[in-house]
Amino acid sequence: MNDILICKKDIGTFCSNLKEQFTVYGVKQKEEGFYVFDEIDEFSDPLKDYIPTILPPKKYLFPQQETLLRFDTQPLPDVKPVIESRKQVLFGVRPCDIHGISLLDKIFTADHDDKNYTRKREETVIIGMDCLEPCYEHALCASVGCLNVDDGYDIMMTDIGDYFYTSIKTSQGEEIVRKYSKYTGAGEEDRKRFLRLRNDREGKFENKIKTDISNLPLIFKNADNDPVWDELNDRCLGCGRCNIVCPTCYCFDVYDCMDLNMTSGERCREWDACTLKDFAVVSTGENFRSTRGQRLRHRFNRKFNYLMTRYNTSFCVGCGRCTRSCPVNIDVVETVNAVIKNNKTDDK
Amino acid sequence: MTKPRVAFFSFTSCEGCQLVVLTIEEQLLELVNLIDIVSFREAMSEKSEEYDIAFVEGSITRTSEIERIKKIRETAKVIIALGACATIGGVNCLKNQFEMDKVKDIVYGKMAGNYETIPARPIEAVIKVDYWIQGCPIDKDEFIEVTKAILLGKKPRIPDYPVCVECQMRENVCLFEKGMVCMGPVTRAGCKAICPTYNDGCVGCRGLIDDPNLSSHKNLLSEHGLTVDEAISQYMLFGGNSKEKYE
Numbered sequence: 312m313n314d315i316l317i318c319k320k321d322i323g324t325f326c327s328n329l330k331e332q333f334t335v336y337g338v339k340q341k342e343e344g345f346y347v348f349d350e351i352d353e354f355s356d357p358l359k360d361y362i363p364t365i366l367p368p369k370k371y372l373f374p375q376q377e378t379l380l381r382f383d384t385q386p387l388p389d390v391k392p393v394i395e396s397r398k399q400v401l402f403g404v405r406p407c408d409i410h411g412i413s414l415l416d417k418i419f420t421a422d423h424d425d426k427n428y429t430r431k432r433e434e435t436v437i438i439g440m441d442c443l444e445p446c447y448e449h450a451l452c453a454s455v456g457c458l459n460v461d462d463g464y465d466i467m468m469t470d471i472g473d474y475f476y477t478s479i480k481t482s483q484g485e486e487i488v489r490k491y492s493k494y495t496g497a498g499e500e501d502r503k504r505f506l507r508l509r510n511d512r513e514g515k516f517e518n519k520i521k522t523d524i525s526n527l528p529l530i531f532k533n534a535d536n537d538p539v540w541d542e543l544n545d546r547c548l549g550c551g552r553c554n555i556v557c558p559t560c561y562c563f564d565v566y567d568c569m570d571l572n573m574t575s576g577e578r579c580r581e582w583d584a585c586t587l588k589d590f591a592v593v594s595t596g597e598n599f600r601s602t603r604g605q606r607l608r609h610r611f612n613r614k615f616n617y618l619m620t621r622y623n624t625s626f627c628v629g630c631g632r633c634t635r636s637c638p639v640n641i642d643v644v645e646t647v648n649a650v651i652k653n654n655k656t657d658d659k
Numbered sequence: 660m661t662k663p664r665v666a667f668f669s670f671t672s673c674e675g676c677q678l679v680v681l682t683i684e685e686q687l688l689e690l691v692n693l694i695d696i697v698s699f700r701e702a703m704s705e706k707s708e709e710y711d712i713a714f715v716e717g718s719i720t721r722t723s724e725i726e727r728i729k730k731i732r733e734t735a736k737v738i739i740a741l742g743a744c745a746t747i748g749g750v751n752c753l754k755n756q757f758e759m760d761k762v763k764d765i766v767y768g769k770m771a772g773n774y775e776t777i778p779a780r781p782i783e784a785v786i787k788v789d790y791w792i793q794g795c796p797i798d799k800d801e802f803i804e805v806t807k808a809i810l811l812g813k814k815p816r817i818p819d820y821p822v823c824v825e826c827q828m829r830e831n832v833c834l835f836e837k838g839m840v841c842m843g844p845v846t847r848a849g850c851k852a853i854c855p856t857y858n859d860g861c862v863g864c865r866g867l868i869d870d871p872n873l874s875s876h877k878n879l880l881s882e883h884g885l886t887v888d889e890a891i892s893q894y895m896l897f898g899g900n901s902k903e904k905y906e
Contacts, residue, residue, distance in 0.1 A: 345832045365830045375828045548844040548872045548879075550823035552833075566816055569807055571689035582828065587820040588870050603872060636827070638835050638844060639875055 312485045314497040314505075316474040321493045326351060328491035329400050333436065336371055337402040338364060351402070362447040363630045367408050367558035368401045369415060372431045376581045379427060379565070383575040393577070396430040400487075403440040406460040407452045407630040411558025412437065413463035417622055418561050427580075436483060439464040443512050449631025451644055453516035455524055457628040469505055476505040519644045522651050524615075524625055531616035534654040535608070539646060544604025546639050547586070553610065553633035553641070554584030559618075559626045562590075585610050611646065663810070666698035666710035667741075668731055670717025670724050671751055671779065675796045676742030677701045677716055683799045690803070693810055712737045712809065718744040718751045720779045732786040737809060740781065740788045741802075743795035743897055747866040750795070751779035752899030781900060790815065794850055795864035795897065801849050818848040819869050822861050826852035834860050840883050842893060845871035863897045873905050 317325065329335050337351040338361050346364045348371070378393045404412075412432075419428035442458065452458045460467075465484030468475035476497060479485045488494060497505070522530065554560045564583040569576035583590060586606045591599040600606045618626040627643065634642045667677055681687070681702055697707035713735035719725060732738060743749035754762045755778040763771040782788060792805050801817070808815035818824070822843035826833070834841045834855055842863035843855060854861050867873075880890040894905045 341830070342832050342837075345836075347830050365827075365832070545872075546875050548821070548823070548875055549870070550821045550844045552823050552827045555824065555827040569811065571686055571693070571803070571807070573693060573807070573810065584820075584824065587824070588868070589819050636833065638823075638833065638879055 312479040312488070314502065315477045315479070315488065315494040316497050316501055317468070317477050317488075317492055317494045318474055322475070325492040326402065329402075329487065331491075332487075333398045333400040335400045335402055336368065341365065348401070360446075361403075363405065363407065363450075363632050363635075365632075365636075366556060367411055367630065367632070368404055369408075369411060369558055371399060371401060372412065372435065373415065373419070373428055373561060373563075376579060377427060379578045379580055381575070381577045382567075385574040392426070394427050394430050396434050398434045398436075399431075400436045400438060402438045404437050404464065405440060405442060405446070405630075407450075407457050407628045408558055409437060409439050409460045409463045410457040410628040411630070414559045414622070414624070414626060414628070415561055416463070418559075436487060437464040437466075438484075439467040441467055441469040441509075443470065443508055445516055447631065447635075449634040449642075450516075450629060451519050451627070451631055452629030454518050454520040454644070455625040455627050455629040457625070458512075458516055469508070471501065471504050471508060474501070476501060519648075520651070521648045522655070527615040527625070527647070527651075528620045530651055530654050531612050534650045537650055537653050539649045539653065540604040540608045543607050543641060543646070544602050547603040547607050547641060548639055549586055549588060549603045549606065550638065551584035551587045552636045552638070554586055555582060556632035556636045558628055558630055558632075559614070560584070585613065607641070611650070615647065662693060662695040663711040664697045664707070664709060665694045665712045665714070666707065666735070667696075667701070667714045668698070668716070669700065670715065670728065670745065670782070671720040672717030672742065672744040672749075674701055674716060676792075676794075677714075679796045679799050680714075680802060683803065686803060690806065694806070708734065710735055712739070714739045714741045715745050715782055716741040718748050718779045718781055719785050720751055720777060721775055722777060723775075725785050728782055728785050737789045738782075738786065739790040739792060739805060739809070740783065741792050742797050743793065743864050743866070745782050746788075746791045746793050747897060748779055748781045748784075748900030749864070749897050752897075753895065755779055755899050755902075756895070779900070784900075791817070793817075793847055793865035798850050820848055821868055821871075822846045822848045822850065822852050822855070822865075824848050825850070826855045829856055831855055834858070835879065835883060838883065840880055840885060840893065844879070845873060845876045863894065867898065867901065867904065877905070 326335055335351055336348050338346050339349045341347045346361045348364050348368045380390055380392045383389045416432060419425040465481045466488065467478045467480065479488060562583045562585060563580040565578060565580045567576055567578050600609055614627040678701065697710050713731050715731065715738060719728060740746040744751055759776050763774055763776055767774055790805050790809065792801055805815045825848045826843055829852055831852065839860050841855060841860040843861040845867055846861050846863045847865040847868050849865060877890050880893065891906065
């Protein structure tokens, strides 16, 4: 389908029509300056200036807690998988979060299909909202190659004034636009305006990382003994917020919860966080990463070295949520740049 | 299988944690299928000196309580400290900052001579404790979790991470970002961050996590305008018994 225009005043109807078939999640202001993804009833003003939500929209694909199976021990042992999923639309997802979801797609299908994730993902329609201006000072999307997004969404909208310039990526996207939205075809003038705005944004997003990011895995590999980890060891509270707000953190803990009848129960999973003390404790009580500095170093390596090496892409998508949420101002850009400065190998 | 006999005991406390046990309502009915409650003065008149499991609320603040708790330890196979007074000493330890005679004078005035008091302490300071249910008051889900774990012979799933984890999972706006102060970063989770969720700073009623970064948290409090004394008093409200850790 060719690019189309959706008039801003028709967005509300589009959203309420979508509710015939989907649960629709969009961005709401929780408190002054703080946004969350939540179920939307009325789509009033199509928010355009929102900064990254407190939690990324991954919570609708990989929730904080979820049941994996229910079991019964009486009269005979019996286990039933539980996969909770429903048709849903994520409306207004920014490019950084679309990248985040695309990376989770890789992770949750890497060794085997994680059905609890993939089933939800199959039933999810993503309507993106492109960024023309940096949203806030913590964003580093352009620095990690996540400002431009060309996959991982069904529909992408760009604010070009009275209209959203809308590109359709998938047949599902096309189907819902045709079925639920008013639109007109985009003309040559509209397309020029769209391209000009896209072009204008290039200079606005600063590259904050002081090296080509492809150098980062090697730099981090050699930075295990960098003094920056000692400094962060003193400062980090070990509170786990950076993990919890991260669009690409996917670690979880699995536990069984018996019902009070003591015969049946469920197996659940819950988000875990590698900056927490117990994360790397094994059954003998040994803790492989017993200090906060070691744990934070591990977290940075996950984003810029281990997973980046395995998947050949940065696992930081540049949303800046970790920096914003850190109570003691540990800044992802400052930290990466400090590591680069201390461990710079010859640039290739 | 015979049901284990369970008793509840009160030491120096408001008995609010036992009241929480009574609020589990429909689950209480399921629970009494698994256990035999033989002493529980807040819920029943019967009493028994024979029990396997003892839930103990309150801290130790009189010499007579030392003898009493030791006797409970001799009888019970399993002892659970119930709530902040029993687990960490709680608000009762505020008095430990003063001379005991002065405390008695303030509370009892000219009747002070009729009373005996000692610095408040958690029950663990006197007897061996097997399980801890933190909080002021306790969280009822955690009470059920620990009870089930005891019956199953499993280790209960008690967080050793800060309140921030639960607070952030609930997508709360951090109180520090709103210019308030909070004990969340050093306090053991398990309360579902109930206070910050309702816009009130955590006061640390569940005690410190095992490895808190106290110096960084104190810096954070001072950056948010607290003097050293004010920061210490944040810790002292519930943590008077482990004062040496943060002074």
